[in-house]
Amino acid sequence: MAAGRATNAAEPGAAQDAGHAVEHVALTLADQLPMLLILVPLVAAPLIVLLGSRRLAWPLAYGAATASFVMAVFLLMRVIGGEVISYHIGGWAPPLGIEYRVDSANAFVLFLVTGIATVVLPYARTSVAAEVDGQHGTLFYAMFLLCFTGLLGVVITGDAFNVFVFLEISSLSTYVLIAAGAVRDRRALTAAYDYLIMGTIGATFFVIGLGLLYMATGTLNMADIAERIADQTGNRTVRAAFAFIVVGVGLKAAIYPLHLWLPNAYTYAPSAVTAFLAATATKVAIYVLMRFMFSVFQPLYLVEVKTLEFIIIPLALLAMFAASVIAIFQTDLKRLLAYSSLAQIGYMLLGIGFLSETGLTAAIAHLFNHGITKAALFMGVGALVLRFGNSYCDGVAGAGRTMPWTSAAMVIGGLSLIGVPGTAGFISKWVLVQGALEAGWWPVAMLIVLSSLLAVVYVWRMIETLYLQPAPERAAAGEAPLSMLVPMWLMALACIWFGLNTELTLGASLSAAKGFMAGSPGLILAGH
Amino acid sequence: MSQDKHEDTDAFPWLGRRLLWLDNRRNVNRIVYALYGLCAALFLADFFYHKHVYLGVEELPGFYAVYGFVMCAMLVICAKAMRVILMRREDYYAPRDVEAEEYPEDQLDRAEHDA
Amino acid sequence: MPEMMPTALLFFLAAAILPVLPQYLRALLLLAVPVLAGIILWNIPEGMLAQVGFMGLELEFMRIDSLSRIFALIFCLAAFLGNLYAWHVRDRVQQVAGLIYSGSAIGAVLAGDLITLFLFWEGTAIASVFLIWARRTEGAYHTGLRYLIIQIGSGVILLAGAVLYHAETGNFVFERMQLGSPATWLIFLSFGIKCAFPLLHNWLQDAYPAATVTGTVILSAFTTKLAVYALARGFAGTEILIYIGAAMTLFPIFYAVIENDLRRVLAYSLNNQLGFMVVGVGIGTELALNGTAAHAFAHILYKALLFMSVGAVLFRTGTAKGSELGGLYKTMPLTMVFCVVGAASISAFPLFSGFISKSLILSASVKEHYYIVWAVLLFASAGVFHHSGIKIPYFAFFAHDSGKRPKEAPPHMLLAMAITAFFCVYIGVNPEPLYALLPYEVKYEPYTTTHVVTQLQLLFFSALAFTVLMRTGIYPPELKSVNLDFDWTYRKAGPAILRYLRAVAGASGAYLGSVLSGWAIGIFHRFQHSTGPEGRLAQSWPTGAMVLWIAILLGVTLVVSFLS
Structure with a gap:
């Protein structure tokens, strides 16, 4: 299975030359990275179940995640300049064979997903032990790895149907992971069930869309589809496919009115799962949305069908305000953060909606920055849950005194959520505002700032809860253990680091945005 | 006294x-x-x-003295009149809006606060 | 090289290590940092000394020229004196906040572009609010929130202005601008909020009396003078500032006469003094700008001295209300003496610092033929003597004996006051060193017979008016009260209107809601009907709603795709 073929192709500018690029059989380990990245966690997951040892489960999962992270870093380093890696599974050339493609857009998302997994897993050890039934610990890590694999697969693959397969892998394991929260709160089962129903509907829509595309083109390779639908944009089948795919993926991404599964799922899932999912799952869905919108269908097609103006942008604005307002009135910190996630997804959609290089840069950068921000925040809440047994505002009031480190990390995360200068959140919002101004949409720029003020309110509520409210009498809980504090602070410091040093985030985002805006030439495959 | x-x-x-x-x-x-x-x-x-001044009005003997006296008297009388309209009880905005410290701060013996 | 490091960073680094140090090292560090920063700023050459690349922008962290240097130096001095005064404070929150606050203020003064300015601008806002909250009373908490909202608002407006400015000119350079475009108006408004322009001023009188004893001393030095600096840098010679400034000198003195809380009286007189500086900026000639810089320098010192002396009273007696105080000179004579020195300085008595700085602005206004403004400023000078110069020492230390016999202020407070008082007198007696620091060459001689005599006439006849009114019983007594100011609009009227609207909206909303829910139930029932007996899924609200949404969204997307 590992015998594959990798080719390097230069990105858009040299697209025509790519066809003549010399193919070579992959011999070195480095050429197999795209495959290994998926394979390592995929193999580790059943291994955990087979070994069945509770002591081995965590080290295996952690090893797999770390290995994937290292590989993702290597991949990102290779493609950040604009290069594209095309990997043919089993040596079968696309469009017949399955192709994995890595460009700066998905390498960046891979970097985020693997990075978050690597940080969350050490954190999960204590948190999961406290929140999930002991005997399910082994299975939990297996499921975690499967979900992880699914997300990576969705991102890395260049094959449309493969996206669906991996999406299902990640979704099914996600349902299980959410249900694992039932030990703490039985409502996790309902939440998981709801998500199961809705997720399945979303996936069905997605696969219907793919079916329609297959009808119209007879192929499932993204680049191939892109090439074949280029001259039939007026085709009703293609247009229906587009609508189905946008709505289906939109559900996974929790675009505002399709978000109803998310608050419950995030609230009742085990804290470590929430931290992981919030930072990765919706982000991956946003990535898929972008990939299909810009690479499979073309930017020009988007101009033509006006979906962005009439659907995506209004929904994005709606999310920014409605979700923020709802967040303000929540009494459960997890739920508050979940609604704020919905609002932040609005920003990303808005960036996509600008249909410009700056807008996409903002969307991708925000995808990353919000990922690390939310990871820090949900890990903070998880630590509160560990010590206080719940995440209600009155339940954890005054935690700033008993858990100073956790609270301080949450404050940093909160500042980044608002977009205070010096934090990661500021960078992407800044670029987003620039995108709005570039497009000449002054009112939208104002709305971005206004909705940030709503964020100030709910973050303030959080800070008030932690610091300014008197602690209940019985509260004597101590600080969270180091194994949770270190990952939490890693993320909090990352919020500041990426707020000051934007070389990586904006560099990768800009390069990715260029790839997207180039349309299908950005997807062109080598040796085809 | x-x-x-x-x-x-x-x-x-x-x-x-x-x-x-x-x-x-x-x-x-x-x-x-x-x-x-x-x-x-x-x-x-x-x-x-001999006054070195720029304005004619400044050359009047005792201009500064008269100006200072008259304006200050006016200031106080106007301010006193303003009280009629503007003065409110101390708890006008909120019950504990304007509050004196319960004790002089240095006798409170708060370790975290002041000496 | 040390001069390449932004000075603010020095403060931030100190703030970072401060919490882990033992108390005495903390207090020493608090003194050492401003001294070190002052020495560095004194010695480095002029120029743009520290550029940092950030998101493709070149941020200028160290713009040293004669205007920024004098403000940065006085900020260092004020930080040193404030920290010495706060030697006894063990509260780490106040110590860290004070360091970050003063560091941010210095950073903002040295900022060479609007983005850097914005960063430090918000830094001062966020750090300073902790000096208010540190009092840990309910009133202080709410005041702090109001203060924070207004200050952050100022920063956000500045950022919006900066972005528009960039769209207009293609750069973020912070240099002199012309009022006219939305960008410059926004920036102007942002400066105006921090500078406590009339109707934007209430945060000042609200917050300063609510902060801790030591916090107010620190607060009084930085925020508003930073705004004055920013105006002098960006809007020198903007005529509207002259009238804004004149109004600023005028209306606070009326409030100051009837205000009971002595710290609030000082806040009003601070506002009045800012007016002088703003007039100086508005006139914009070399003489006027020199006057603004010199007055800011002198003002920071004597205002700090006054806040220190009233703070010492508050520290020892637990109140700063005129109605509760009196006769304290018996047991706090040194504090009284320092208070009188501060009062003499703010009133511009010859041989005190105010005399040699305020007169620069007054003569600039005459030279540029703003006679009405000159008359207003003259009146304000008399008025400031009236309420700050006489009222503060009189009601705190003399007047009727309150029977309070507090101890003299602690030694470190006395030392801080003594040093500040020394500076006030030294500058007044020997203005040359200060004049040498000013942005432009000074050709002005404050000590002429005419100036001294006329100033003495003005002041002593004001004192005469006070005495006469006091003895005839016309002078309004100190009463426990608050006076309505413009903040009434957002503390009383605004909430009341909102409550009213909510009541109206609630009533109509309830009606609308009942109609809508009637429809919704109808539709829902029909929907249930159509899905027949296995309508179980529809019963679970999120799933049902979600499916509905998916259907709607798919429909809309399809329609949009097909129609376009």
Whole structure:
């Protein structure tokens, strides 16, 4: 299975030359990275179940995640300049064979997903032990790895149907992971069930869309589809496919009115799962949305069908305000953060909606920055849950005194959520505002700032809860253990680091945005 | 005007004891008379030197004196009139909006606060 | 090289290590940092000394020229004196906040572009609010929130202005601008909020009396003078500032006369003094700008001295209300003496610092033929003597004996006051060193016979008016009260209107809601009907709603795709 073929192709500018690029059989380990990245966690997951040892489960999962992270870093380093890696599974050339493609857009998302997994897993050890039934610990890590694999697969693959397969892998394991929260709160089962129903509907829509595309083109390779639908944009089948795919993926991404599964799922899932999912799952869905919108269908097609103006942008604005307002009135910190996630997804959609290089840069950068921000925040809440047994505002009031480190990390995360200068959140919002101004949409720029003020309110509520409210009498809980504090602070410091040093985030985002805006030439495959 | 005639003034700081004559109403009156005299002298001073000024109005003898007196009197009277409209109870905005510290801060003995 | 490091960073680094140090090292560090920063700023050459690349922008962290240097130096001095005064404070929150606050203020003064300015601008806002909250009373908490909202608002407006400015000119350089475009108006408004322009001023009188004893001393030095600096840098010679400034000198003195809380009286007189500086900026000639810089320098010192002395009273007696105080000179004579020195300085008595700085602005206004403004400023000078020069020492230390016999202020407070008082007198007696620091060459001689005599006439006849009114009983007594100011609009009227609207909206909303829910139930029932007996899924609200949404969204997307 590992015998594959990798080719390097230069990105858009040299697209025509790519066809003549010399193919070579992959011999070195480095050429197999795209495959290994998926394979390592995929193999580790059943291994955990087979070994069945509770002591081995965590080290295996952690090893797999770390290995994937290292590989993702290597991949990102290779493609950040604009290069594209095309990997043919089993040596079968696309469009017949399955192709994995890595460009700066998905390498960046891979970097985020693997990075978050690597940080969350050490954190999960204590948190999961406290929140999930002991005997399910082994299975939990297996499921975690499967979900992880699914997300990576969705991102890395260049094959449309493969996206669906991996999406299902990640979704099914996600349902299980959410249900694992039932030990703490039985409502996790309902939440998981709801998500199961809705997720399945979303996936069905997605696969219907793919079916329609297959009808119209007879192929499932993204680049191939892109090439074949280029001259039939007026085709009703293609247009229906587009609508189905946008709505289906939109559900996974929790675009505002399709978000109803998310608050419950995030609230009742085990804290470590929430931290992981919030930072990765919706982000991956946003990535898929972008990939299909810009690479499979073309930017020009988007101009033509006006979906962005009439659907995506209004929904994005709606999310920014409605979700923020709802967040303000929540009494459960997890739920508050979940609604704020919905609002932040609005920003990303808005960036996509600008249909410009700056807008996409903002969307991708925000995808990353919000990922690390939310990871820090949900890990903070998880630590509160560990010590206080719940995440209600009155339940954890005054935690700033008993858990100073956790609270301080949450404050940093909160500042980044608002977009205070010096934090990661500021960078992407800044670029987003620039995108709005570039497009000449002054009112939208104002709305971005206004909705940030709503964020100030709910973050303030959080800070008030932690610091300014008197602690209940019985509260004597101590600080969270180091194994949770270190990952939490890693993320909090990352919020500041990426707020000051934007070389990586904006560099990768800009390069990715260029790839997207180039349309299908950005997807062109080598040796085809 | 000390309420307590038998107050132990020896406990006061040195400078405080030197200034205790201010408590005597007659001494206060003396200061006021001294002020009157000083003001008169300053007013008259205007006639004894050459003013280097820019404005015609400044050359009037005692312009600054009259301006200062009249404007300040007006200021106080206007401000007093403003009270009629603007003054409210201390708890007008909120019950504990304007509050004195319960104790002088240095006697509170709060470890985290002030010494 | 040390001069390449932004000075603010020095403060931030110190703030970072401060919490882990023992108390005495903390207090020493608090003194050492401003001294070190002052020495550095004194010695480095002029120029743009520290550029940092950030998101493709070149941020200028160290713009040293004669205007920024004098403000940065006085900020260092003020930080040193404030920290010495706060030697006894053990509260780490106040110590860290004070360091970050003063560091941010210095950073903002040295900022060479609007983005850097914005960063430090917000830094001062966020750090300073902790000096208010540190009092840990309910009133202080709410005041702090109001203060924070206004200050952050100022920063956000500045950022919006900066972005528009960039769209207009293609750069973020912070240099002199012309009022006219939305960008410059926004920036102007942002400066105006921090500078406490009339109607934007209430945060000042609200917050300063609510902060801790030591916090107010620190607060009084930085925020508003930073705004004055920013105006002097960006809007020198903007005529509207002259009238804004004149109004600023005028209206606070009326409030100051009837205000009971002595710290609030000082806040009003601070506002009045800012007016002088703003007039100086508005006139914009070399003489006027020199006057603004010199007055800011002198003002920071004597205002700090006054806040220190009233703070010492508050520290020892637990109140700063005129109605509760009196007769304190017996047991706090040194504090009284320092208070009188501060009062003499703010009133511009000859031989005190105000005399040699305020007169620069007054003569600039005459030279540029703003006679009405000159008359207003003259009146304000008399007025400031009236309420700050006489009222503060009189009601705190003399007046009727309150029977309070507090101890003299602690030694470190006395030392801080003594040093500040020394500076006030030294500058007044020997203005040359200060004049040498000013942005432009000074050709002005404050000590002429005319100036001294006329100033003495003005002041002593004001004192005469006070005495006469006091003795005739016309002078308004100190009463426990608050006075309505413009903040009434957002503390009383605004909430009341909102409550009213909510009541109206609630009533109509309830009606609308009942109609809508009637429809919704109808539709819902029909929907249930159509899905027949296995309508179980529809019963679970999120799933049902979600499916509905998916259907709607798919429909809309299809329609949009097909129609376009």
